[in-house]
Amino acid sequence: MNLTSLPVLSAGFWASTAMLAAVVLSSTAGEVLTAAAMKSIGDLDEIRAHSGLKGAIVAILTCPLFFAGVFFMAVAFFALLFTLNHLNLGLVGPATASLSVITNAVAAKLFLKENVDRRRWTSAVLICIGVYFLAH
Amino acid sequence: MAHQKLSLYQSMVLILVAVCAPLGNTCLAKGMTSLPELTLAHPLALFAAAFTPWVALGIALLIGFFASYLTALSWADLSYVMLATAWGNVVVVLLAHFCLHEPVSFQRWLGVVLITLGVGFVAPGPSRTIQTAIHDSAPLAEKGASQ
Numbered sequence: 001m002n003l004t005s006l007p008v009l010s011a012g013f014w015a016s017t018a019m020l021a022a023v024v025l026s027s028t029a030g031e032v033l034t035a036a037a038m039k040s041i042g043d044l045d046e047i048r049a050h051s052g053l054k055g056a057i058v059a060i061l062t063c064p065l066f067f068a069g070v071f072f073m074a075v076a077f078f079a080l081l082f083t084l085n086h087l088n089l090g091l092v093g094p095a096t097a098s099l100s101v102i103t104n105a106v107a108a109k110l111f112l113k114e115n116v117d118r119r120r121w122t123s124a125v126l127i128c129i130g131v132y133f134l135a136h
Numbered sequence: 137m138a139h140q141k142l143s144l145y146q147s148m149v150l151i152l153v154a155v156c157a158p159l160g161n162t163c164l165a166k167g168m169t170s171l172p173e174l175t176l177a178h179p180l181a182l183f184a185a186a187f188t189p190w191v192a193l194g195i196a197l198l199i200g201f202f203a204s205y206l207t208a209l210s211w212a213d214l215s216y217v218m219l220a221t222a223w224g225n226v227v228v229v230l231l232a233h234f235c236l237h238e239p240v241s242f243q244r245w246l247g248v249v250l251i252t253l254g255v256g257f258v259a260p261g262p263s264r265t266i267q268t269a270i271h272d273s274a275p276l277a278e279k280g281a282s283q
């Protein structure tokens with residue numbers, strides 16, 4: 001079967017895989033770094049109650065991890081724009097959404113030391129399959 | 137301080153996260169597919185695309201998503217926020233079916249059910265499983281207020 005003959009893979013199988021991987025990996029890196037930044041800052045609602053919106057904004061903008069996260073999110077954003085220009089939304093949306101669920105859960109457990117328990121893994125698998133069905 | 141149960145305000149923030157992201161991405165897709173094919177040879181064309189109406193609306197929605205997303209991450213786990221807001225995909229399907237009267241296949245309804253079940257699994261659980269830096273927030277806040 002010639003994979004490049006599929007309409008959604010008009011860019012070629014490996015090129016399509018590389019574009020989707022770039023979106024998913026850069027997005028996951030951005031979200032993990034941003035989550036780490038927000039964890040290090042603390043509850044924004046409490047900061048805002050204590051020192052107002054300006055204090056909350058400054059607390060975010062003085063955190064280097066936040067900018068690392070924004071950098072990777074920006075990379076993911078432009079990778080998404082580029083990918084959407086070459087592949088169908090019907091492929092890009094579900095593929096990146098469902099793969100991101102898994103990569104984020106793994107990254108949250110590995111790097112953020114979150115307790116991704118059986119309940120969350122079950123939820124992640126159900127959502128991943130659900131997003132796949134939504135695309136068809 | 138671990139937040140075991142979400143307040144109404146926190147639930148509203150999660151709803152904003154869930155709704156703004158898929159709607160923003162849909163606007164981006166509509167805008168980008170109407171443009172001529174872009175290549176890496178002309179990277180500046182990507183920046184120019186950001187000023188077209190649909191892409192600009194998509195960006196505005198994604199800014200709303202990002203603000204609520206940051207707020208949510210400050211009191212909940214990434215793995216919780218990501219899963220609890222997954223029903224944004226369901227919202228898009230429901231809007232397409234009931235507002236735009238688009239047909240929805242059996243498989244898509246199955247996807248809606250599975251995502252709803254998945255969100256239903258995780259939503260009642262604890263939103264935070266690790267200690268936050270709440271004790272550090274006061275100095276940061278004071279630093280912010282003094283600048």
